[in-house]
Amino acid sequence: MSESIVITRQLPGLQDMIEILPENWKVWISPHERNLRKEELIEKAHDATGILVFGERITEEVLEQLPKLKAITTYSVGLDHIDLEAAARRNITVANLPDEVTYTTAELGMTLILACTRRLLEADRIVRKSNPYFSNSSLICGNNLQGKTLGVVGFGRIGQRVAKMAKAFEMNIIYYNRSKKPDAEKELNAEYRELDQLLNEADVVILCVPGGEETKHLIGSREISLLKPTAIIVNIARGTVVDEQALTEALKEGRIKAAGLDVYEREPRTTPGLVELDNVILTPHIGTTTLEAQLQMTARALEKLRDSLLNRK
Numbered sequence: 410m411s412e413s414i415v416i417t418r419q420l421p422g423l424q425d426m427i428e429i430l431p432e433n434w435k436v437w438i439s440p441h442e443r444n445l446r447k448e449e450l451i452e453k454a455h456d457a458t459g460i461l462v463f464g465e466r467i468t469e470e471v472l473e474q475l476p477k478l479k480a481i482t483t484y485s486v487g488l489d490h491i492d493l494e495a496a497a498r499r500n501i502t503v504a505n506l507p508d509e510v511t512y513t514t515a516e517l518g519m520t521l522i523l524a525c526t527r528r529l530l531e532a533d534r535i536v537r538k539s540n541p542y543f544s545n546s547s548l549i550c551g552n553n554l555q556g557k558t559l560g561v562v563g564f565g566r567i568g569q570r571v572a573k574m575a576k577a578f579e580m581n582i583i584y585y586n587r588s589k590k591p592d593a594e595k596e597l598n599a600e601y602r603e604l605d606q607l608l609n610e611a612d613v614v615i616l617c618v619p620g621g622e623e624t625k626h627l628i629g630s631r632e633i634s635l636l637k638p639t640a641i642i643v644n645i646a647r648g649t650v651v652d653e654q655a656l657t658e659a660l661k662e663g664r665i666k667a668a669g670l671d672v673y674e675r676e677p678r679t680t681p682g683l684v685e686l687d688n689v690i691l692t693p694h695i696g697t698t699t700l701e702a703q704l705q706m707t708a709r710a711l712e713k714l715r716d717s718l719l720n721r722k
C-alpha cells in the first residue's frame with residue numbers, strides 16, 4: 410500500500426537517503442531550514458499517514474486535524490513536544506532517536522564544561538579587543554577539572570556518557586537520578602546523591618534529564634542557592650528544567666561562577682539580561698549538530714518511519 414509522508418524540514422543527507430522509503434510512497438519535503446508553523450503543518454500533513462518532525466509541537470489539537478496519521482518519527486531523542494497520550498489514543502506509533510545522539514550531545518556538554526572552566530570565550534574576547542591585546546592571569550584565570558566533582562543530574566544515556574568523558578579529565582562523579590543505576594555506578598565509579606546534596610557538593614553540575622512537566626524548574630532559585638559560589642552549571646537537557654530568570658539573576662549577582670547553556674526556557678528566546686553577561690556561554694541548541702550525528706539521524710529517522718508504517722500491516 411502506498412503511504413503519504415510529510416518531512417517537515419530539510420535534513421542533512423536527506424536527498425541521498427530518501428530512497429530508504431519505498432518508491433511508490435508519496436513524499437512531501439518542506440523546502441525550509443526551519444520548523445513548520447502549526448498552520449503549515451496542518452495544511453501539508455492533512456492527508457499524511459506518516460510525518461517526520463523536527464521540534465514542531467504535536468498537540469491533541471494538531472492530531473485532530475491529521476485524521477489519516479499512523480506514524481510520527483521525531484528527529485530527536487526528546488519527546489516533550491509530542492502529546493504521547495493523544496497519539497496513543499489514536500493508535501499512532503511514535504518513534505524517536507535515542508541512540509544516535511548520545512555521544513554528540515555528551516561531547517557538547519563536555520565542550521561547555523571546558524569552555525566555562527577555562528573561560529574560553531572571555532579569553533577569545535580579550536584577544537579580539539585590542540592589537541596588541543592586553544592580558545594577565547588575574548583577568549582570565551580559570552580552573553582545572555582534575556580532582557573536581559562533577560554532579561550529573563539525569564544519569565541516562567547522555568548523563569553517563571558525559572561522566573565517562575569527565576573521567577578522562579580525572580573528575581570525581583556523583584549523580585542524581587529518579588532510579589539508582591548500580592551498573593553504571595560500578596563502571597564509572599560514580600556515587601548516588603539526593604539532588605540537594607549533589608548541588609551542594611558538585612563543582613560542576615550538568616543537567617541531562619528529559620524535559621516536560623515532571624522536570625519543569627527542577628533547578629529553581631532554591632536549588633541554585635544550594636550551589637557553591639564557585640560552581641558551574643551546564644544545561645544540555647531542556648530549557649524548562651531550569652528557572653532561567655533565577656539563573657540569570659544568580660549569574661548577574663555572582664552567586665555562582667558560570668553557566669553553559671545549549672537550551673532555553675522559551676526557545677528560541679532568551680531571558681532579558683542573559684546575553685549581556687560575561688560568565689555565561691550560550692549555544693543555539695546544537696547538542697546534536699555535527700555532520701556525523703546528523704547523517705546518522707537522517708538515515709535512522711527514515712528507517713524508523715518506514716518500519717513503523719510497514720509493521721502496522
Ligand code: NAP
Nearest residue numbers: 487514563564565566567586587588618619645646696697
Ligand atoms: P535517557 O537515557 O532517557 O536519560 C534520562 C535520565 O533522566 C534517565 O536516567 C531518567 O531516569 C532520568 N529522569 C527522568 N525524569 C527524571 C526526574 N524527574 N528526576 C530525575 N531523573 C529523571 O535520555 P538521554 O538520551 O540521556 O537524553 C536526555 C535528554 O537530553 C533528552 O530527553 C533530551 O531532552 C535532551 N537532549 C538534548 C539535546 C540537545 O540538543 N541539547 C540532544 C539530545 C538530547 P530513569 O532511568 O529512572 O528513567
